[in-house]
Amino acid sequence: MEKETTAVEIKNLWVKINGRSILEDVNLKIKEKDFLGIIGPNGGGKTTLLKVIAGLIKPYRGEIRVMGEDRIRPGYIGYVPQYAYFDYEFPITVEEVVLSGRLKHKKGRRFSAADYRIAHDKLKQVEMYSFRKRQIGELSGGERQRVLVARALAVEPKILLLDEPTASADKGFVADFYELLCELNREMTIILVSHDITAVSRYVKTLACMNRTLYYNEDKILTYELMEKVYPCPVDLIAHGIPHRVLMPHEGVVGER
Numbered sequence: 576m577e578k579e580t581t582a583v584e585i586k587n588l589w590v591k592i593n594g595r596s597i598l599e600d601v602n603l604k605i606k607e608k609d610f611l612g613i614i615g616p617n618g619g620g621k622t623t624l625l626k627v628i629a630g631l632i633k634p635y636r637g638e639i640r641v642m643g644e645d646r647i648r649p650g651y652i653g654y655v656p657q658y659a660y661f662d663y664e665f666p667i668t669v670e671e672v673v674l675s676g677r678l679k680h681k682k683g684r685r686f687s688a689a690d691y692r693i694a695h696d697k698l699k700q701v702e703m704y705s706f707r708k709r710q711i712g713e714l715s716g717g718e719r720q721r722v723l724v725a726r727a728l729a730v731e732p733k734i735l736l737l738d739e740p741t742a743s744a745d746k747g748f749v750a751d752f753y754e755l756l757c758e759l760n761r762e763m764t765i766i767l768v769s770h771d772i773t774a775v776s777r778y779v780k781t782l783a784c785m786n787r788t789l790y791y792n793e794d795k796i797l798t799y800e801l802m803e804k805v806y807p808c809p810v811d812l813i814a815h816g817i818p819h820r821v822l823m824p825h826e827g828v829v830g831e832r
């Protein structure tokens with residue numbers, strides 16, 4: 576039988592920025608090949624948590640282990656940030672952006688034929704291969720987002736972190752994109768932050784809510800009490816379509832049958 580590995584383990588983790596507590600006593604343990612969705616209100620700390628897992632923010636207190644190690648190895652994490660800060664006027668092609676995901680594997684001054692093959696495969700996966708010679712600055716927001724997903728995949732990570740990856744994508748792409756994530760999930764652990772609760776609850780295996788601390792119970796069941804803790808107005812949220820299969824039975828809620 577295959578040994579079950581823990582992909583990410585976080586214990587009593589706190590993050591402070593400019594003296595202010597942003598994350599408080601976060602605990603999380605997710606298995607390899609899990610597909611965790613994280614939802615929560617604006618400013619709840621979702622991006623900060625992803626950055627901690629990616630090794631970009633150091634915790635003020637607490638422990639984090641990624642693939643059983645207390646330091647994050649290059650190549651373990653593929654990260655698609657919510658906003659990518661780079662100069663879109665910089666003359667760099669789509670292909671070069673994706674190849675930059677191979678930097679950790681690069682031997683010598685040039686990318687190898689294998690690096691190009693991997694970059695091209697990832698571009699095909701996100702349906703952007705035909706754009707590979709275009710300048711990144713010429714692309715629309717949704718197209719750029721797909722290229723950044725391809726870049727993260729080119730790392731061939733064990734854990735893929737995605738922060739609102741479909742925020743600027745059109746509906747047609749969104750469904751295909753989630754199918755792609757399910758396919759990738761056979762090979763890697765995925766942690767997805769999204770405000771699209773309907774899509775998240777449909778595709779993820781486990782679900783957590785973040786509002787300064789993390790509410791997580793290793794399944795997809797959200798109680799009304801939990802939603803009340805996390806969201807300022809859960810009733811409104813439910814009325815706008817939170818799928819009932821992730822919500823425990825409750826009374827007196829708009830739309831309840």
Ligand SMILES: Nc1ncnc2c1ncn2[C@@H]1O[C@H](COP(=O)(O)OP(=O)(O)OP(=O)(O)O)[C@@H](O)[C@H]1O
Pocket residue numbers: 592593597615616617618619620621622623624657
């Ligand atoms: N570099 C920073 N300097 C100061 N405050 C910060 C910084 N980064 C994040 N914060 C604060 O930390 C809190 C959590 O931010 P974070 O981006 O993690 O939330 P989020 O849940 O991802 O929000 P959203 O859903 O709006 O993207 C916010 O109050 C934010 O203002």
